[in-house]
Amino acid sequence: AQSVTQPDIHITVSEGASLELRCNYSYGATPYLFWYVQSPGQGLQLLLKYFSGDTLVQGIKGFEAEFKRSQSSFNLRKPSVHWSDAAEYFCAVGDLYTGTASKLTFGTGTRLQVTL
Amino acid sequence: DTGVSQNPRHKITKRGQNVTFRCDPISEHNRLYWYRQTLGQGPEFLTYFQNEAQLEKSRLLSDRFSAERPKGSFSTLEIQRTEQGDSAMYLCASSLADRRDEQFFGPGTRLTVL
Numbered sequence: 001a002q003s004v005t006q007p008d009i010h011i012t013v014s015e016g017a018s019l020e021l022r023c024n025y026s027y028g029a030t031p032y033l034f035w036y037v038q039s040p041g042q043g044l045q046l047l048l049k050y051f052s053g054d055t056l057v058q059g060i061k062g063f064e065a066e067f068k069r070s071q072s073s074f075n076l077r078k079p080s081v082h083w084s085d086a087a088e089y090f091c092a093v094g095d096l097y098t099g100t101a102s103k104l105t106f107g108t109g110t111r112l113q114v115t116l
Numbered sequence: 117d118t119g120v121s122q123n124p125r126h127k128i129t130k131r132g133q134n135v136t137f138r139c140d141p142i143s144e145h146n147r148l149y150w151y152r153q154t155l156g157q158g159p160e161f162l163t164y165f166q167n168e169a170q171l172e173k174s175r176l177l178s179d180r181f182s183a184e185r186p187k188g189s190f191s192t193l194e195i196q197r198t199e200q201g202d203s204a205m206y207l208c209a210s211s212l213a214d215r216r217d218e219q220f221f222g223p224g225t226r227l228t229v230l
Contacts, residue, residue: 043222046219046220094217102164102211103174108179
């Protein structure tokens with residue numbers, strides 16, 4: 001069964017500092033990987049996704065993520081964090097192409113706090 | 117706004133009561149998904165529809181839960197005889213069948229069972 005681990009429950013960074021959120025996955029085939037952001041009162045918003053091709057993917061809001069098959073990781077990065085980036089971030093793996101399943105399996109999330 | 121909408125946004129009920137939530141997907145999306153998110157956890161898949169057909173249900177969806185999408189547009193999720201453990205955020209998402217990689221989420225319905 002597929003699973004996602006986000007080892008950091010809570011991270012605090014200063015505005016302008018760089019950010020890396022960790023994500024490790026377990027999946028039997030080539031994974032379909034996602035990062036979502038959830039702000040209070042808002043729905044989950046897709047930041048970026050990876051299925052194949054270039055292992056460094058660019059997303060919205062200046063985020064990027066790198067897929068490393070050898071480490072089963074898909075870490076999210078941003079070179080300079082803004083106060084508005086404070087939110088909950090979820091990594092997810094998709095079971096999109098086997099059988100009829102289209103479900104996403106999410107990690108437990110990392111809450112990002114940004115200090116001014 | 118043409119995003120996914122969910123109603124109500126908040127629901128407080130007493131244990132044993134029935135509740136029903138509604139999800140209106142993006143109009144051209146033929147796939148609709150339900151997830152449940154409990155405090156401190158990520159969303160967990162419950163079920164999904166393609167048009168009006170319910171194609172998969174999670175083991176999390178006990179007999180007290182039923183979801184419908186009668187005309188292939190909006191969907192309802194009903195919980196019968198609610199229990200305190202049902203307290204959670206219920207999220208709806210939609211996508212095109214040939215773009216399953218892009219699920220658009222609604223703001224959720226927060227259920228509190230007293």
